[in-house]
Amino acid sequence: MIKLYACLGSGNCFKPWLVMHQLGQPFELNLIDVLKGEQKSPGYLEINPLGVVPYLETETGLGIGESNAMLWYLAEGSHLIPEDRTERAEAMQWMFFEQAKLEPFISPARFFTTILPEQKQARASDIAIWQDAAESGLFRLEAHLADRDYMLFSGxxxxxxxxxxxVHVLEEAGLSMIDYPAIHRWVDAVSETKGFRPLKELGQSEKKAA
Ligand SMILES: N[C@@H](CCC(=O)N[C@@H](CS)C(=O)NCC(=O)O)C(=O)O
Known part of the structure; x- marks a missing residue:
């Protein structure tokens, strides 16, 4: 059985969790509490020496780090990976962009604004820098989505x-969705795709099933 190590509320952990739900892939979820530092515990470091989540263990025991690499592994052979060579390269290009130009800024701004709001004041100048950097990436994404429904023309x-x-939680990073109408429309479209489950359900349905 595929095992996903993840923490609650994380956009990176949400990605492999969502794709497995959308593809009907059974998996075991192991929750790691990063606020308690469980990702640096000796037991977890034996599983993933990098000490971060998400982490995926495949049926063969292969361990995969990096949320976007997990998406490529999990969606192999499905409709979620384009057949066309150019579109596969385009998908990869955008997925590198996401990790370079958006995630490193939206994620910490959100962390110190919404997840640990007690540190918001102390980190105010960092948050402003992260928000500015995120806006540049969002501006580019907005332009890309202006004339299409999804990141790739094929769907x-x-x-x-x-x-x-x-991106769907950018308001939790103190940014405004009103500034990005094409992104807003795309967020709604993704939320309506088959088998979609919201981030707030990560860990909830698995708890009920246990
Ligand atoms: N680029 C990585 C980011 C992994 C990452 O930084 N994970 C965060 C949670 S979203 C984490 O484990 N933070 C705790 C730490 O760095 O100790 C990915 O996409 O999987």
Whole structure:
């Protein structure tokens, strides 16, 4: 059985969790509490020496780090990976962009604004820098989505899931969705795709099933 190590509320952890739900892939979820530092515990470091989540263990025991690499592994052979060579390269291009230009800024701004709001004041100048940097990436994404429904012309794919992880919670990073009408429309479209489950359900349905 595939095992996903993840923490609650994380856009990066949400990505492999969502793709497995959308593809009907059974998996075991192991929750790691990063606020308690469980990702640096000796037991977890034996599983993933990098000490971060998400982390995926495949049926063969292969361990995969990096949420976007997990999407490529999990969606192999499905409709979520385009068949066309150019579109596969385009998907990869955008997924690198997501990790370089958006995730490193939306994620910490959101962390110190919404997840640990007691540190918001102390980190105010960092948050402003992260928000500015995120706005540049969002501006580019907005222009890209202005004339299409999804990241790729052929339809919904892992490139959408990669961006959705953090972009759909940009307001929790103190940014405004009103500034990005094409992104807003795309967020709604992704939320209506088959088998979609919201981030707030990560860990909830698994708890009920246990
Ligand atoms: N680029 C990585 C980011 C992994 C990452 O930084 N994960 C965060 C949670 S979203 C984490 O584990 N933070 C705790 C730490 O760095 O100790 C991915 O996409 O999987």
């Amino acid at each position: 919904y794919s892992i490139a959408d899931i990669a961006f959705f992880g953090y």
